[in-house]
Amino acid sequence: MSNSTEQAAPALELTRIAKAFGAVIALTNGTLALHSGSIHALVGENGAGKSTLVKIIAGLYQRDSGDFTLEGTTVDFTSTAQSKAAGIAVIYQEPTLFPDLSVTENIFMGRQPTRALGQIDRKAMRDEALGLFTRLGVKIDPDRPTLGLSIADQQLIEIAKAISLDAKVLVMDEPTAALSGVEVERLFAVARSLRDEGRALLFISHRFDEVFALCDTVTVMRDGAYISTSPISETTVEQIVRQMVGRDVSSLFPKTEATIGEEVLVVEGLTQPGEFHDVSFSVRSGEIVALAGLVGAGRSEIARAIFGVDPYKSGTVTLGGKRVPKRNPAGAMALGLALVPEDRRKQGLVLDSSVARNATLAIRNTLTKFGLITNRAENSAARVWASRLEVKTAALDTEAGTLSGGNQQKVVLAKWLATNPTLLIVDEPTRGIDVGTKAEVHRLLSELAGQGLAIIMISSELPEVLGMADRVLVVHEGRITAEIERADATAESVMFAATHAEVAS
Amino acid sequence: MTTQAPVARTYRDYGQPLWRRLLISRASAVIGALLIVIVVSSFSVKAFAKPITMTYLFLDIAPILLIALPMTLIIITGEIDLSVASVVGLSSVTLGVLHQGGMPIEGAAVVALIVGLLCGALNGFLITIVGLPSLAVTIGTLALYRGLAVGLLGTTAVTEFTEFWTDLAKSKIGDTAIPSVVILIVVLAIVFAILLHFTPFGRGVYAIGLSPEAARFSGVRVERTKFILFLLSGVISALAGIYYTLRFGSARGDNATGLELSVIAAVLLGGVSIFGGRGNLPGVLAGALLIGTLASALRLANVTSDVINVITGTLLIASVVGTSFLAWLRTRRARPGGVPRESLASAKS
Amino acid sequence: MRVVGNFFKARETGILLALVLVVVVATVKNPSFLFSPDGFRDLLLTPSILLLLAVGQAIVIITRNVDLSVGSILGLTAYLTGRLFIDVPGIPIPLVFLASIAFGAALGLINGALVAFAKVPALVITLGTLYAYRGINVLWTGSDRINSSDMPKDFLALGTSSFLYIPLLTIIALIVLVIAGWFLYTQRAGRELYAIGSDPAAANLYGLKVTQRVLVAFIVSGALAGLAGVLYAARYGTVNSQAGVNLELQAVGAAVIGGVAIFGGSGTVWGAAVGAFLLVTINRALPIIGVQDFWQRAVVGVLIIGAIVLDRVLALRQARKLMEMRDDS
Numbered sequence A: 001m002s003n004s005t006e007q008a009a010p011a012l013e014l015t016r017i018a019k020a021f022g023a024v025i026a027l028t029n030g031t032l033a034l035h036s037g038s039i040h041a042l043v044g045e046n047g048a049g050k051s052t053l054v055k056i057i058a059g060l061y062q063r064d065s066g067d068f069t070l071e072g073t074t075v076d077f078t079s080t081a082q083s084k085a086a087g088i089a090v091i092y093q094e095p096t097l098f099p100d101l102s103v104t105e106n107i108f109m110g111r112q113p114t115r116a117l118g119q120i121d122r123k124a125m126r127d128e129a130l131g132l133f134t135r136l137g138v139k140i141d142p143d144r145p146t147l148g149l150s151i152a153d154q155q156l157i158e159i160a161k162a163i164s165l166d167a168k169v170l171v172m173d174e175p176t177a178a179l180s181g182v183e184v185e186r187l188f189a190v191a192r193s194l195r196d197e198g199r200a201l202l203f204i205s206h207r208f209d210e211v212f213a214l215c216d217t218v219t220v221m222r223d224g225a226y227i228s229t230s231p232i233s234e235t236t237v238e239q240i241v242r243q244m245v246g247r248d249v250s251s252l253f254p255k256t257e258a259t260i261g262e263e264v265l266v267v268e269g270l271t272q273p274g275e276f277h278d279v280s281f282s283v284r285s286g287e288i289v290a291l292a293g294l295v296g297a298g299r300s301e302i303a304r305a306i307f308g309v310d311p312y313k314s315g316t317v318t319l320g321g322k323r324v325p326k327r328n329p330a331g332a333m334a335l336g337l338a339l340v341p342e343d344r345r346k347q348g349l350v351l352d353s354s355v356a357r358n359a360t361l362a363i364r365n366t367l368t369k370f371g372l373i374t375n376r377a378e379n380s381a382a383r384v385w386a387s388r389l390e391v392k393t394a395a396l397d398t399e400a401g402t403l404s405g406g407n408q409q410k411v412v413l414a415k416w417l418a419t420n421p422t423l424l425i426v427d428e429p430t431r432g433i434d435v436g437t438k439a440e441v442h443r444l445l446s447e448l449a450g451q452g453l454a455i456i457m458i459s460s461e462l463p464e465v466l467g468m469a470d471r472v473l474v475v476h477e478g479r480i481t482a483e484i485e486r487a488d489a490t491a492e493s494v495m496f497a498a499t500h501a502e503v504a505s
Numbered sequence B: 001m002t003t004q005a006p007v008a009r010t011y012r013d014y015g016q017p018l019w020r021r022l023l024i025s026r027a028s029a030v031i032g033a034l035l036i037v038i039v040v041s042s043f044s045v046k047a048f049a050k051p052i053t054m055t056y057l058f059l060d061i062a063p064i065l066l067i068a069l070p071m072t073l074i075i076i077t078g079e080i081d082l083s084v085a086s087v088v089g090l091s092s093v094t095l096g097v098l099h100q101g102g103m104p105i106e107g108a109a110v111v112a113l114i115v116g117l118l119c120g121a122l123n124g125f126l127i128t129i130v131g132l133p134s135l136a137v138t139i140g141t142l143a144l145y146r147g148l149a150v151g152l153l154g155t156t157a158v159t160e161f162t163e164f165w166t167d168l169a170k171s172k173i174g175d176t177a178i179p180s181v182v183i184l185i186v187v188l189a190i191v192f193a194i195l196l197h198f199t200p201f202g203r204g205v206y207a208i209g210l211s212p213e214a215a216r217f218s219g220v221r222v223e224r225t226k227f228i229l230f231l232l233s234g235v236i237s238a239l240a241g242i243y244y245t246l247r248f249g250s251a252r253g254d255n256a257t258g259l260e261l262s263v264i265a266a267v268l269l270g271g272v273s274i275f276g277g278r279g280n281l282p283g284v285l286a287g288a289l290l291i292g293t294l295a296s297a298l299r300l301a302n303v304t305s306d307v308i309n310v311i312t313g314t315l316l317i318a319s320v321v322g323t324s325f326l327a328w329l330r331t332r333r334a335r336p337g338g339v340p341r342e343s344l345a346s347a348k349s
Numbered sequence C: 001m002r003v004v005g006n007f008f009k010a011r012e013t014g015i016l017l018a019l020v021l022v023v024v025v026a027t028v029k030n031p032s033f034l035f036s037p038d039g040f041r042d043l044l045l046t047p048s049i050l051l052l053l054a055v056g057q058a059i060v061i062i063t064r065n066v067d068l069s070v071g072s073i074l075g076l077t078a079y080l081t082g083r084l085f086i087d088v089p090g091i092p093i094p095l096v097f098l099a100s101i102a103f104g105a106a107l108g109l110i111n112g113a114l115v116a117f118a119k120v121p122a123l124v125i126t127l128g129t130l131y132a133y134r135g136i137n138v139l140w141t142g143s144d145r146i147n148s149s150d151m152p153k154d155f156l157a158l159g160t161s162s163f164l165y166i167p168l169l170t171i172i173a174l175i176v177l178v179i180a181g182w183f184l185y186t187q188r189a190g191r192e193l194y195a196i197g198s199d200p201a202a203a204n205l206y207g208l209k210v211t212q213r214v215l216v217a218f219i220v221s222g223a224l225a226g227l228a229g230v231l232y233a234a235r236y237g238t239v240n241s242q243a244g245v246n247l248e249l250q251a252v253g254a255a256v257i258g259g260v261a262i263f264g265g266s267g268t269v270w271g272a273a274v275g276a277f278l279l280v281t282i283n284r285a286l287p288i289i290g291v292q293d294f295w296q297r298a299v300v301g302v303l304i305i306g307a308i309v310l311d312r313v314l315a316l317r318q319a320r321k322l323m324e325m326r327d328d329s
Helices: A050-058 A080-085 A103-108 A122-136 A151-164 A181-196 A208-214 A237-245 A299-307 A329-335 A344-348 A355-360 A375-388 A405-417 A435-450 A462-468 A491-499 B018-023 B026-044 B051-076 B084-100 B105-129 B134-153 B163-170 B181-198 B200-210 B212-217 B222-248 B259-269 B281-300 B305-334 C002-029 C037-062 C070-087 C093-118 C122-141 C153-160 C168-186 C188-198 C200-206 C210-236 C247-257 C269-288 C293-328
Strands: A012-021 A024-034 A038-043 A065-070 A088-091 A169-173 A200-204 A217-222 A225-231 A263-272 A276-284 A288-293 A314-319 A337-340 A423-427 A454-458 A471-476 A479-485
Touching: A012 A050, A024 A038, A024 A050, A024 A200, A024 A217, A038 A050, A038 A181, A038 A208, A050 A080, A050 A088, A050 A169, A050 A200, A080 A088, A088 A151, A103 A122, A103 A151, A122 A151, A122 A181, A151 A169, A151 A181, A181 A200, A181 A208, A200 A208, A208 A237, A208 A491, A217 A237, A225 A237, A237 A462, A263 A299, A263 A454, A276 A299, A276 A314, A276 A454, A276 A479, A288 A299, A288 A435, A288 A462, A288 A491, A299 A329, A299 A337, A299 A423, A299 A454, A329 A337, A337 A405, A344 A405, A344 B212, A355 A375, A355 A405, A355 B200, A375 A405, A405 A423, A405 A435, A435 A454, A435 A462, A454 A462, A462 A491, A471 A491, A479 A491, B026 B281, B051 B084, B051 B181, B051 B200, B051 B222, B051 B259, B051 B281, B084 B105, B084 B134, B084 B222, B084 B259, B105 B134, B105 B222, B134 C247, B134 C293, B163 B222, B181 B200, B181 B222, B181 B281, B200 B212, B200 B222, B212 B222, B259 B281, B259 B305, B259 C122, B281 B305, B305 C093, B305 C122, C002 C269, C037 C070, C037 C168, C037 C188, C037 C210, C037 C247, C037 C269, C070 C093, C070 C122, C070 C210, C070 C247, C093 C122, C093 C153, C093 C210, C153 C168, C153 C210, C168 C188, C168 C210, C168 C269, C188 C200, C188 C210, C200 C210, C247 C269, C247 C293, C269 C293
Parallel strands: A024 A225, A038 A200, A038 A217, A088 A169, A169 A200, A288 A454, A288 A471, A337 A423, A423 A454
Antiparallel strands: A012 A024, A012 A065, A217 A225, A263 A276, A263 A314, A471 A479
């Protein structure tokens, strides 16, 4: 592990951390050394273990084994309050603030400055909040409730909280996912000033341009294990990607050739203020169209609008020539649309329900005889699809929440494939899944395309996009900025379109 | 693994054998408790083991059994309807006022049912379309509907009802001691049981209770389902009101005050989780019977109804605390680290 | 950004205006509603008991819970008050106050312990204790009844005498209101109640002592109901087993009308107090403007529904306004 900084003990050091949840092994070797006055990047694919590592740092989880030291002393946090007290602040992608309370109260909740009689000194509190914001160089009204604040502002409030707690270590977990360009710049300026104050920052991100612009060191993880640490100046994006993926990119995905047929889905002028604007594209049968872009670009929003879960202001969606109704998932399903959503646990599955029930939820109306449905009918149908997708479970009435990520995703896929769709939208199909199952999913998608299914694949993983797609549509801040054929699709061309507003094709 | 021919997988239907699934369930626990109460009471309480006890038992708890049917589905979806007793009162008053004004009972009953439907529709509208929390809404409609009932009749009561109908309400099946109203209960119980356990609609109800978001993403019409349930609750409550009025031969504005508590107690005792998504109808029926039988036995043992209320209240609390405790045990067993499920390896780990 | 601040105050001033309006209309119809010694006194006196219950209810609702047992607690403590005077002749009045408050607090403690420790929804727990406490009350009372002749003249005088034209009981209630309002606004523990109701998960992450705070909220609600029981006995002089029946729903209604969000996190005890006044005053004004008092419950129902619909509409509008402000800044 190369390390060319001069400080003595790292501000925070993790060595060979291991963590498992029942049968799911999240970390085998989590290793990280954060130094004061440095912005350290942590990169890795989904499922590499970054999130688990962060939660151990935050005190949310406890490690199974390995060392965890803060400025040289070993620590064992059993709660987030403890890690906070020790000087660690974590800023999540979705900040947890109290929506009904003011910005100032959010920053100081539980430790408000007081006068005699224990009275909260509101003036002092407000002044301190203003002072924090000035130091950060941002302008936020300390008196307004946090409800309705942009994610960017909410993150800044979390940072203000961290500073007022004099946090020595700040962890930022995918902070730029939901930020616009201007907000990202503002965040970076703040991060740099925090670094100059001597704090240690950990920056977790998928966006290499940001990593290279902001950070001085980068650690790569893969499949729950530490891979490498290098100063940014001594490495390149390609080296990092290779370390992240660990293998030659192209051999991963068994893309079979498929005959591409007629247009199946036509989207025209889809617009929802604040989410996406004037989105138009079409998908043909047998085609896999990837929607690429940075996290937060609006791709999932577009998918949900097409499927009918979310509303949209204007535009049309037609499937096989028929208009797909707005705001009506059941209607979209009847026409042949299917959506495997982004959040497997909250949107894709009813976790507390059985595998059989989950697998048949979308087709329950077709399993009836005289209007009645039985467990037997559900089990028969579920059995067919579960075995076709090779779902690993002992019994069909096992709770879906106890399955591994890969098997959960298979159940979701089973559910939607059982509806015999004309067009399947998969949102992050292999997020949080082990490598073996990933390959299975890709093979399955390829096969289905070969059988004539039209597929829209939303993915933030470049290798997956480049390997699977016949066409790549790149989305940037709610607009389609590029349409790239398979032959012309490279990491550079896609990333460029993903990070820029105007692209000459 | 991807290069070999796929292994044909076999799956068991169920993780546990049938007898285990039947025995270790809430419904059987409640039925067990019911049997114990019956046996113990038959020996220790004089006059309990007589057919007439059963007659009065069913006559008394008929409204609770009826209203518990839609209430079960509503609570499974994660909502609640506190206005049911007020709808009973309002339908009772409607029946009385119209009949007193000359309308035959048949017609008045139909109008009363429509009134119940409208009450349910208002609840449904405020909850599913305006998007208000059901607790707050039904506290408000509880007051509103009861207020309308009391307002319409004041302190008077209507006691003149066609003998045919009041006799029918109290009549028994042939020579048995079982009241005729049990036929109505059985029919409706079967309908609701089929609806909840054997139809796609019922599958949707459970999905909504366990995960409204996932249900929506799977094409379940969440708002429409809930609206229908509140309509059903209104109609059934009105039906219970008609029965109540005819059985006692009296329509009063304050009829059935407090009934919602008995209904909810029966539903929760029967194993339906207040958090939604869990529970079944047999358990609820057993729960209602348990509460009713216990009350009957105690009453015959000359225990005053206030003590019965204390017991009901304590039973309600105990059953919910017990369920909560068992659920906590379940999560500890499944996840040896004791990690709360929400924070577990989230979608992007 | 005073605009936002005023937006919050809008609710309390709104219902205050409504209250004034009701009083004006009733007084126009019947001047003695306000302009007679008894009229003015009753205007302030009658709502005082509900005010205490509403304040306690507001505190509980702010933490995202509810306490449906307060009516039963009031009944129990009102009866206790009478019983103490009968069974312990010469008992000092302050001691009776303390005993009832302590009794109410103990009953609240049971609620709070079950909600905070067993993590069972307050709705169910307090539904059960509503039943159980009322049953114990009836059991204890039997067919008995406390009459005014059973209680000392001094005590009953509390119920009718005034200080500077304001009834003593109202003064007591207002003192409680001021203390509660001050506490919720200026004390850390008070602010934490709002945080817990606003986002319980975040409150846990922040390391707030959620269990402890919720427990205390229920104890306070019970204690205030206990105090209300004493005031009830002083005001009405007669106590039977039905004292306090249905008052819990009125307390919830008063809080909701007063702007306390049913999901917690916002609202003030001031609003709940005005809500209590509004509710009771409307009910008293109805007969004067020709509406039979049989319609009181219906009016309460309409007010509650109106209040939560209004809340929803305002919340949607406020959210939109806050989003717009965000885009401008």
